[in-house]
Amino acid sequence: MNFKEEIERRRTFGIISHPDAGKTTLTEKLLLFGGAIQEAGAVKSNKIKKGATSDFMEIERQRGISVATSVLAFNYKDKKINILDTPGHKDFAEDTFRTLTAVDSVIVVIDVAKGVEEQTEKLVEVCRMRSIPMLVFINKLDREGKDAFDLMDEVEQKLGLTVTPLSFPIGMGYDFQGIYNIWEKNINLFSGDSRKNIEETIAFSDINNPELDNIIGAKPAKQLREELELIDEVYPAFDRQAYLDGKLQPVFFGSALNNFGVRELLDCFIEIAPSPRPKDSDTREVKPDEDKFAGFVFKIHANMDPKHRDRIAFVKIVSGMFERNKPYLHVRHNKNLKFSSPNAFFAEKKEIVDVSYPGDIVGLHDTGNFKIGDTLTEGEHMSFKGIPSFSPEHFRYINNADPMKAKQLEKGIDQLMDEGVAQLFTLEMNGRKVIGTVGALQYEVIQYRLEHEYGAKCSYENFPAYKACWVKPDDPKNEEFAEFKRIKQKFLAKDKFGQLVFLADSDFSIQMTQSKYPSVKLFFTSEFD
Numbered sequence: 001m002n003f004k005e006e007i008e009r010r011r012t013f014g015i016i017s018h019p020d021a022g023k024t025t026l027t028e029k030l031l032l033f034g035g036a037i038q039e040a041g042a043v044k045s046n047k048i049k050k051g052a053t054s055d056f057m058e059i060e061r062q063r064g065i066s067v068a069t070s071v072l073a074f075n076y077k078d079k080k081i082n083i084l085d086t087p088g089h090k091d092f093a094e095d096t097f098r099t100l101t102a103v104d105s106v107i108v109v110i111d112v113a114k115g116v117e118e119q120t121e122k123l124v125e126v127c128r129m130r131s132i133p134m135l136v137f138i139n140k141l142d143r144e145g146k147d148a149f150d151l152m153d154e155v156e157q158k159l160g161l162t163v164t165p166l167s168f169p170i171g172m173g174y175d176f177q178g179i180y181n182i183w184e185k186n187i188n189l190f191s192g193d194s195r196k197n198i199e200e201t202i203a204f205s206d207i208n209n210p211e212l213d214n215i216i217g218a219k220p221a222k223q224l225r226e227e228l229e230l231i232d233e234v235y236p237a238f239d240r241q242a243y244l245d246g247k248l249q250p251v252f253f254g255s256a257l258n259n260f261g262v263r264e265l266l267d268c269f270i271e272i273a274p275s276p277r278p279k280d281s282d283t284r285e286v287k288p289d290e291d292k293f294a295g296f297v298f299k300i301h302a303n304m305d306p307k308h309r310d311r312i313a314f315v316k317i318v319s320g321m322f323e324r325n326k327p328y329l330h331v332r333h334n335k336n337l338k339f340s341s342p343n344a345f346f347a348e349k350k351e352i353v354d355v356s357y358p359g360d361i362v363g364l365h366d367t368g369n370f371k372i373g374d375t376l377t378e379g380e381h382m383s384f385k386g387i388p389s390f391s392p393e394h395f396r397y398i399n400n401a402d403p404m405k406a407k408q409l410e411k412g413i414d415q416l417m418d419e420g421v422a423q424l425f426t427l428e429m430n431g432r433k434v435i436g437t438v439g440a441l442q443y444e445v446i447q448y449r450l451e452h453e454y455g456a457k458c459s460y461e462n463f464p465a466y467k468a469c470w471v472k473p474d475d476p477k478n479e480e481f482a483e484f485k486r487i488k489q490k491f492l493a494k495d496k497f498g499q500l501v502f503l504a505d506s507d508f509s510i511q512m513t514q515s516k517y518p519s520v521k522l523f524f525t526s527e528f529d
Contacts, residue, residue, distance in 0.1 A: 003321065003357070007288050010359030011273045012082040012316075014099055016124075017109035018117035022139040026109055026256040027083055031074055033266055071314060071361045073344060079270045082361055098372060100126055101384075102298040102316035104359065105133040105273045107265075108159075108249075109256075112138055112145030116158040124159045131246035133274055134161070137265055141169050142176050142255045149230075152251060161249045162242075164235045167264050169253045170216055170224055177216050179253055179261050180207075180224060182231070183238075183268045188261070189215070240272050276359035279318045281375070281382040286319050288358035293320035293328065296384040297374045300366065300418050311415060312343065312363040313370040320378065322356040331375045331383055339364050371418060371497070391524040392423055392436030395465040395503065396443060401457035412454030416446055417496055425468065425493035425501055434463050434493065434503070465491070465503040469510060469522035484517045 001009075017023045072083045084099050100106070106127050110116060127134055138151055146154070152163050166183040169176065178189040207228055213221045242248035250268070254261015276288040286294050299314040315322075322328075327336040343363035344353040356362045364370070375383045400409050413433070417424045422437040437443060443460060450456045471492075473481040485492065491503045502522060504510045514522060 004289060006080075006357040007359065008275050009078060010080050010082065010275055010357060011105070011270060012084070012103055012276060012359040012361070013105045013107060013269075013273060014084040014103040015107045015109060016100075016120070016127075018111070018114070018119040020111065022111065022256045023109045026107070026137065026139065026262065027072065029256050029259055029262045030081075030083060030266055031072060032259070033076060033263055071363075073361075076266065077270060080360075081270070082359060084361070097123075097126055098298050100130065100132065101296075102314075102361065103132065104275070104277045105135070107269070108134055108136045110136060110138050110151070110155065112140045112151065112253075113143055115146055115151060115154045121158060124161070128160065128246065133244050133246055134249045135243075135265070135269060135273070136161070136163060136249050136251040137256075137261075138251060138253045139256050141179075141253055141261070142258055144174065148227075148253065152235075155249075155251070162236065162247060163249050163251045164238050165231055165253075166238060166250045166268055167252045167254070167261060168224070168227060168231065170220055175220075176255075177220060179264065180228065181264045182228070183264065187212075187215070188264065243272060244274055276318075279384055281384050283382040286382075286384075288319050290319040292378040292380065293322050294318050294375065294377045294380065294382070294384075295322060295362070296376070297370050297372055300370060300372060311366045311368070311418065313366040313374075315362045315364055315376060317356055317358050317360050317362060318384065319358055322360075322362055324352070324354045328376045329379050329381075330369060331377060331381055332371075333369065334381075337369065337376075341365060368418070391468045392438055393467065394438075394440050394443070395425075395434055395436045395463040395468075396460040397463050398433050398435050399459045399461065401459045405456045408454045409450065409456035409458060412450045412456050413446075415454075416449060422446060423468070424496050425503065427490075428492045428494065429490050434465075435460075436465075436468050436503075463503075464505055466506050467504050467510065467524065468495075469502045469504055469524060470495075471500040471502050472521045472523065474519040474521070478519060480517050480519050484513070484520050488513070 015023050015027055074081055084103055100123070108120065108124060108127075110120065124134065136155060138148075145151075148165075148169055152165065155161055155163055167179050167181045169179055170187070171177045178187055180187050207225055212224075215221075216224070236242075236248065238250055239248055243250060250272070252261060252265045252268070254265065256262060278285050278287045280286075281294075295315045295317040297313045297315055301312050301314070322342065324342055325338055325340055327338045329335075330337050341352045342356070343365075344351055344356065344360070353362065373384070398413065400406055402409075413424060413435075416422070422435050422442050425434045425436060426432070427434060435443070435446065447458055447460075450458055473484075475481065488502060491505065493501050493503055495501050502513070504513070510522065513520070
């Protein structure tokens with residue numbers, strides 16, 4: 001296969017939703033269709049003892065939630081599919097926002113009973129801002145839930161999307177009989193037996209065929225015909241260009257847990273979803289089919305393998321080919337690095353790859369060279385944009401609970417902060433360390449991982465801050481900036497990269513500071529140039 005064909009056959013997408021809508025289960029079932037796993041593990045069901053392949057951290061297994069974005073790849077019908085399964089929990093939204101910088105399209109999962117939930121709204125807003133193509137999967141149809149038309153209205157109103165159904169349920173909950181696939185014009189009947197991996201489909205080119213009444217019953221058949229007629233009148237016909245431009249969102253219905261409606265979703269997805277797209281850098285737009293390699297780090301994960309204490313930087317390839325053992329320029333450090341064992345992922349399994357193409361995600365073993373947002377190129381000086389650190393909303397002092405393990409604690413904090421799970425601020429006044437997070441659950445994760453992965457114990461105490469503001473004076477030498485530093489000294493800290501941060505104790509104090517020191521600019525994300 002030539003370089004252009006390799007790019008064409010790649011589909012790199014993220015799955016986003018509110019917690020519990022069935023995102024990880026859907027990921028598992030997609031892998032099942034790709035032949036990548038033999039038995040899909042459900043996240044919550046106790047009947048299946050096998051944990052979900054994509055949840056590999058111990059704390060995720062205990063709680064049944066995903067806290068780290070995992071990267072999975074498989075081949076299906078000669079397409080190479082890269083899935084980025086993101087955490088739904090709002091305390092980990094920052095990880096998800098960053099992951100969205102590395103995907104070319106998105107599948108939004110919605111629970112049929114709960115409809116559109118708050119976290120889904122936030123994530124979809126980010127996708128809309130970036131015009132990422134979105135496909136909607138309405139999940140858990142075997143449970144009692146909202147009416148299909150009401151759900152689509154809710155998706156349109158709450159998420160500001162324009163939808164068009166490409167499959168439609170026959171009945172719902174207790175009466176659920178199957179799905180009519182509008183895209184392929186066939187019917188998939190639901191047996192309720194999840195052991196049957198892949199259900200049989202019956203082709204129906206003519207919905208008015210009386211045979212339909214024999215299969216699903218006269219009343220449901222009549223209702224289905226009326227509903228499909230209504231769909232024709234109310235919803236726009238599917239237009240691929242509108243979908244690629246982020247202006248139209250196709251909707252599929254199914255039950256991921258029962259393996260139902262997933263194949264329809266996948267078959268349509270590989271046909272319509274975009275292959276790798278261009279990405280903006282600070283100097284120009286970079287296109288996938290350029291000869292020269294360029295890529296960026298969107299995630300760092302410490303201790304992928306607790307036995308080896310390794311850190312892996314996840315790099316999304318934007319253009320050109322990434323080759324093993326070839327030197328590439330680390331733009332921020334301005335030095336060349338080479339990688340002898342770049343990994344491709346399949347959840348817990350990693351394999352060393354010689355060549356990767358645009359759209360692929362490569363894991364590079366990292367000894368501390370990378371931070372999130374770093375760019376690698378074949379020599380060109382540029383940086384990809386839009387991978388910020390957000391201002392934390394929770395702050396706590398971190399204390400060492402075991403003085404004998406000070407070294408391990410320091411190393412653990414250092415590595416976990418590199419992952420972008422949380423941010424470390426060192427107070428200017430007394431050098432005490434404060435950890436800032438976007439959500440409170442992160443503190444538990446940090447404490448748990450420090451103990452289990454680094455053998456260090458920590459305790460926390462509250463630190464009264466409202467928001468972290470990165471400080472950039474117009475002129476670092478002027479009198480105003482000196483006065484700002486003198487007056488605010490007990491609220492000033494340095495972040496991990498030595499940038500000055502003002503830990504404001506209230507919204508009022510931010511406003512007062514801005515009006516009193518107009519030449520000192522405050523920013524709520526660390527990305528400002």
